[in-house]
Amino acid sequence: MLKTTKNITLVGQSLIANAQVIYMNASISADGSTNANINTSITNQTVYEANKTECRKDISDFQTAVYAAQDEATTATSTTANTTTATSSTTTA
Numbered sequence: 329m330l331k332t333t334k335n336i337t338l339v340g341q342s343l344i345a346n347a348q349v350i351y352m353n354a355s356i357s358a359d360g361s362t363n364a365n366i367n368t369s370i371t372n373q374t375v376y377e378a379n380k381t382e383c384r385k386d387i388s389d390f391q392t393a394v395y396a397a398q399d400e401a402t403t404a405t406s407t408t409a410n411t412t413t414a415t416s417s418t419t420t421a
Contacts, residue, residue, distance in 0.1 A: 334358035336401060338394055342386035349375045350383055354394040360402030364394050 335355050342350035354366040368387055370376045376383050 336397055338390075338397060340386070340390040340393070342383050344372075344375050344379050344382065347372060347375060349379065350386060352387065352390045354390070356394065356398045356401060358401055359404075360398045360400075364398050366391060366394055 340352040356364045
């Protein structure tokens with residue numbers, strides 16, 4: 329049996345002097361029903377070490393963006409479910 333799911337993918341880069349230092353990506357279900365899978369990869373260790381504060385802020389900002397997208401997906405799903413329920417109730421009544 330095939331089961332498919334729809335996901336939302338977010339990609340971020342932490343850039344210092346136009347050079348990529350960190351690559352980040354995340355995947356969440358389109359309806360926000362599962363936990364986000366967030367991956368962070370330091371691509372330039374030397375520049376990262378010299379700019380940890382800025383890089384860590386970028387990581388934090390990316391995580392915030394992922395959580396916002398997850399919340400938005402959950403809210404959109406809840407709104408759709410409520411609309412469907414209201415429509416069904418109206419139809420059945």
